[in-house]
Every structure is written in C-alpha cells, then in structure tokens.
Amino acid sequence: MQMGKSAALVLLYAVSFCLMVGAGRAQLKTVLINCGTNSSVDVDGRRWVGDLAANNNLTVSPAPTADTTAALSSNTSLGPIYGSARIFAGGLNYTFQEVQGDYFLRLHFCPFTFDQYNANESVFGVAANGLGLLSQYSVPGDIATENNNGSSYLIKEFFLSIDSNDLVIEFLPSKGSFGFINGLELVASEDNLFADAISKVGGNSVNLNLSGRGMETMYRLNVGGPQIKPSQDPDLWRTWEVDTSYMTNVDAGYQIKNNSNITYASSNDSSIAPLLVYETARTMSNTQVLEKRFNMSWKLTVDPGFDYLVRLHFCELLFGQPNQRNFRIYVNNRTAADNFDIYARAGGKNKAYHQDYLDAVSSRVSTLWIQLGPDTATGASETDALLNGLEIYKLSRNGNLAYVGAFNSAQNTTNKSRARSLLAGIGAGIGSVLILAFAVTIVFLLRRRRRSEIGSKNNALGWRPLFLHGAISNTTTNAKEAAGTKNQNGSVASMRLGRRFTVAEIRAATKNFDEKMVIGVGGFGKVYRGEIEDGTLAAIKRAHPQSQQGLAEFETEIEMLSKLRHRHLVSMIGFCEEQNEMILVYEYMANGTLRSHLFGSDLPPLSWRQRLEVCIGAARGLHYLHTGADRGIIHRDVKTTNILLDKNLVAKMSDFGLSKTGPALEHTHVSTAVKGSFGYLDPEYFRRQQLTQKSDVYSFGVVLFEVVCARAVINPSLPKDQINLAEWALGWQRQRSLETIIDPRLGGQYSPESMKKFGEIAEKCLADEGRSRPTMGEVLWHLEYVLQLHEAWRQRANDAESSSLNVESSEDCQAAGGAEERRNPLFTGPDSAIGRNTEGNGESVARDE
Known part of the structure; x- marks a missing residue:
C-alpha cells in the first residue's frame, strides 16, 4: 500500500512538472523585442517589449550605452518597431532564456541615417548558438535584390531547433563598420512542423536531422491567391507572398478559388499553413493542346552550394474522385514525383495536404526551378496540375547558413581548408620547376616579337588589349x-x-x-x-x-x-x-547630367518646355538605339545621370557599358544576368532575367516621373509609400492627380492638358508586363504631341495677353474719339477673330493626334 502511495506521488510530481514546463512554454509562445529602447509598443494585438525593459526574459551584453540607441522618427510610418534601432560598433549578444524547442527567429531591419551612422555603409554578421546566419551582410543591398514589392524594410527568417536552455544571438560588425537591428521575433512552433524523413529528388528518403542544423526561409508563396499577412496566420505569424512575380509565364496557370469548408488531411497539420492558403490555387490554363508539353514554372533565385527543402501545398478543389487529376512534379528539371494524385494522397476533396522534397543546388547554380506539368502516361481524365502554396527553405551546411563567407566556429571546415592548403603546397612544389621553365620560354618568345607594344599589354595586370x-x-x-x-x-x-x-x-x-x-x-x-x-x-x-x-x-x-x-x-x-x-x-557636355538640373544642386530649374525637349531628345536617342541596327541595341541603364545636356541643353544618351545587342528575329528576348540601377530596373526583367527593349521603356517611364516630380527615385528617409518614386507617382497618376506631386518650381507655368498626357505616357511605360508597354517610337510620338499641346497653350496665353493690351489701348482711343478703331473686328468680344483663331489652333493640334 505504501509503495502504491509512493508511485502515485511520483506520478503527481511528474504531471505537475510537465504542466509547469507546458505553462512556461505557452508563456514563451511569442517573444517580441523592440530594439534600441526601453519602451514597449503594440502591433496587431501583439506587444513588442523594449530590449532594455525589465523582466523581458532577455539579456543584452555588453550592457548598451545611451549612444548605441537611435530614435528614427522617419521610419515610424513603416511600423512602431522600425522607429528605433540598436546600433553596435562592437560585438553584441542577445540571450533569450528558457527557450528550448523549435522556433522561428525573425530579424527585422530598416535602413536609416542617424548622426554619423549611415545604414548604407553597415556590414555585419549574425550567429545563433554558434550557427552562422548572416556574414558580411549589407541590409540595403539585400533589400535591392530581395524585395519585389518596393518595401524599404527587410525581415530575415530562420528556423532553429534549440537543444540548450538558452538562445544566444550574436551580432558582429565587420572591421571598420557597424551593425544594427530594429526588432527580434521568436515564435515557438509545433514539434511536427518538419518531419525528419523527407523524399530526396531522384533518390530515396533521407533524414533532415534538424536538431543539428538550422534553416533559412527563402520563399513562402500563396499560389493563385492574394498576399496573406502575418495577422491572418495567427499560429506562426508568417507572411505569404503572391506568386505571380516568380512565374516564368503567368499565363501558364489561371487562378481558381473554393470557399467551401476546407479541413486538414491530418489533425496534426493545423500549423503547417493557414487554411487561406488552401482556398486558392493555380491550375494549368491550356490542357487541351495536342502535344502536352506545357508546364507551370516558378523560377526562384537561391544561394548556390546548399541543400533546399521544397514544401508544396495541395488541396483538390474541383474533383470528387481519385484518378481525375494526375500530374508530374519537377524540381530543377528532375522528376520529383509522377502520377501525383492530390485526392488520393490527401484522402478526399477539400483536404489540405503538403509534400516535402529535398534537393541539392550546385555551387555553380543560383536558381531553383519548380515545375508542374501533365503526366500523359496515366489514364486520368485530366492531366493538368494544381498547386496552392510553395515554401523554400535553405538548410545549413558545415554549421553555416550565410552564403558570403563563413563563421570560424566550424572547426571541420577549417581542418578541411588546412588539408587542402597542404595538398596545394605540395602540388605547387612539384610543379614549380615545370612552371618556371615554361615561363622562361614564354618570356623569351615574347621578347623576340617585333610588336613590343602588344607584348607589353599582354603582360599588364588586368588589361586585355x-x-x-x-x-x-x-x-x-x-x-x-x-x-x-x-x-x-x-x-x-x-x-x-x-x-x-x-x-x-x-x-x-x-x-x-x-x-x-x-x-x-x-x-x-x-x-x-x-x-x-x-x-x-x-x-x-x-x-x-x-x-x-x-x-x-x-x-x-x-x-x-x-x-x-x-x-x-x-x-x-x-x-x-x-x-x-x-x-x-x-x-564635352557643358551642362552635365539631367539629374543635376532636377534636384541636388543649385542650378536653376528647367522650365516645362525645356524638360519636354530633354525627354524628347533622350527618347529619340533610345529610339535610334532600338531601331538603328538589324537587331537593335538595348541600353539597359537608362537613368537621369546617363542623360547628358550640351551647352544648348540638347539631351544625349551616354554610358553604353551595359548595353546589349537585341534578340535575333526568332527570339523575343535576350537571356542575361540582371544589371542596371535600382529604382529604374524593369521588374519583369528582374524576375525572369529576360531582357527586351521594353525594359528600356520601363526605365524611361521612371525618368519621366523623375522629370516631373524632381526627386530621387529611391529615398529611404521618406514615409513608406513615398520611398519608391515609380510606385508613389504611379499611384497619384492612376487617381489622375499627378499635379498634386509635381515639382513646385514649375510654378503653374505649364499646360494642364500637356501634363495630363505626359502622366498617361509615363503610366503606360510602367505597365507590369512588357507587352503592355509602348515602343520607344510610340513614346517619342506622344511626347512630341505633349510639346505641341504646351506650345498651343502658350500661344493662346500670349494671344490673350496681347488682346488684353489691345483692348486697353482701344478704350483709350475711344475716349479720344477714335472711330476707326471701334470698327476693328479684333475688338468685337468673345466671338472675335482672336477667339476663333485660338480655337482653331486647338483643333489643329487635335487633328494632329
């Protein structure tokens, strides 16, 4: 009996302990840190606690001083957590206590300028419990390459399986630089979010062993649906992007939606993704073609040399029986699955289901292709594909998730490097004699060459004649x-x-x-x-x-x-x-760049006519580039600093270092790496790496808005909705209110009609798809018409002023008794010859259009 009581007592203690641990974990379900302050803020019902606040389960070391914090009032429009930052010129550690388990760690960054600190010059690294997360990291550079939506802030998300009781986030600035952080977000996840066993593309099942490695979230897409905000994913507060910007051909799949009751295929899947992801999908557009070779394709830029977990989300929204929709799944052009039947795998219609795959990306490859297409070998009634959501995670390698550089804490990597260095030294010693003999022979032959100039250039460092x-x-x-x-x-x-x-x-x-x-x-x-x-x-x-x-x-x-x-x-x-x-x-171009005449200098402002003439000149130059040769020339770096003005303010395009010859007749584009200037870059070219003449048209559209607004195309110091000029101006233009944001130095000295047409041209140039944009020839024609409208407006104004002066003179003459002037038809009122002539000028312009 006594033994039974003891056993019951032990059981009671065990249950109490488990409840205490569970309660503690529940309290730490979300840890939100507002860096650089001791105050707390509420965002979407969640409380962000200052990193200097008391009792926040956080230790900051070394203890920060007053000059390492910054109040960034210019960033508060982006959200309260971006209104402050922790700045560090030396090492800085954040230690979270009692956080053992699986967590999502999110680092919030927003560039700023504060005192002597400029975020554009910041370079630093980040590690979590010795796992390298970021190395030689530049936030503005990553914003330029990662953000497709023009946001001026960035969130880096990592998945960590924490074995110890504490989590130490270590920040280390590069030599001579500094680092900063705006917010830290630690969200506990369910233990079953990622299974250890996973299917490897082209191979058998493997073990992820996440307890010994971490992951970085590269992409999280809501396929076929709108953006899902963190507040709409309350379990893990994730953001799900729209997928269209990553598709090589958006027309390959159309969107479908089903608002019926969708449930999870397994009760353990409730945290895998919110049901909103499964309510929308993208399915193939044309499944009735004779040769079924058409795929839906997503092209995603990734870091080379890492393993990637590909998670696909499915929910059959249309068919109510198995074997009605079968298709194939390809990852990097290799078959990951064939005869894929969502209904059969999920166990019914409207059942949320996911499938994971693992694939290694070569150190020479920086893209990851996900493709879904028909499987004609099956007997299914439909062979089109369907996809609801897509996630890509990068897995750590040798204790490191950072692509640029690596943390020295990975001892095995160091040992391998030393071994390779030893082998390289031995090889160099063995081959040195042969290399020396070969070099002497080459030098002897070169000295005998009569063309010494060519020889000297071949020996010059860096140059190839x-x-x-x-x-x-x-x-x-x-x-x-x-x-x-x-x-x-x-x-x-x-x-x-x-x-x-x-x-x-x-x-x-x-x-x-x-x-x-x-x-x-x-x-x-x-x-x-x-x-x-x-x-x-x-x-x-x-x-x-x-x-x-x-x-x-x-x-x-x-x-x-x-x-x-x-x-x-x-x-x-x-x-x-x-x-x-x-x-x-x-x-020599005496008047320098167009940009210097718009802002940033003490030069007098250009009149509206001068701005139009400059735009017309630049358009003529680009039109010649596009049409003056067999295949045309694509400039690829159209911006106001590459439009130069001579002594007469004649505009000329310059800097052809990035230019490319246009596509051959049988092609629609030139496939090439993305180059250009951030703010002017064609988003379609950025997404697909497919360069066309319409990429120049997009950049020229940004130039047009820059000309009329006279401000930088990217200005992180402005409120969020004004940072990107193209997006900000386009929003006003679509409201037909462009005059609200035009350069005040124009002082109303412009034709409202010409300004209206000018805005319409710029809007067309910035169409999302290149095929919807005009050619440079069409842009040139419309700009010349805008100039005609302005000139006609000026002429009417001048004529009206002249008429007013003549009327005053006539009244003087009438007072003196001049009868002849009273008979002059120029003074007969609104229906006078001047009125008719002015109206006629307007009709002439309209006919020219």
Missing part, C-alpha cells in the same frame, strides 16, 4: 583610315573610331590628371574635363587598371559606339591605349 577581341582594328593610325567602309547595315564594324591619342596628349589635356579637372567618378574610374590642343573641350574617361568591371564596360562601349552615330547619342572622339592605359575621349 581591345584589338585582340575584335572591338577595334590596329592596322590604321589616323582618323581618315579609321573611317573605313561600312557594312550593309551602315555601321562601321570592327574598326577604330576617331583619333588615337598618346598618353602625353591625354596628360596635357587633363593637366597631368589634375584632381581639379575631375567631373565624375564611377566603377570604371574617373572622368576628367580636358582641352585638346586644337581648343576642343572633351570628357576623358580613364579606367582604373585593376577594374575588371571597367574593362568589360569599355569593350562594350567601344563596340557599341563603333556602330552608332546620332545627334542624341554622346559621340566618342577617340581613345588611348598606351602604357597600360585604357582611355576614351568623348565630346
């Missing part, structure tokens, strides 16, 4: 010979353009590269204002010898400018390639 790559010819030495003969397209190909300068001549023109002569600096090097011996002013671009980026841009620029001549393209006078230099000489 352009004439070795067919960009220019080295057989002529003066401008007359350089003129050459033209090909069938009328362009001078593979020939030196203009005069060949010596280094001595360049040094004389720039006063030995005097810093006072510098008028611009870029990734290629510096641009000098120079005067050639005949008195001609020139812009002299000198590339830095170690700039590989500059080399590629110079080669492209010479190739392009050898083909192109136009009044609205900056002309190249000549070049210099002596003494390891690579220099290009251009015509």
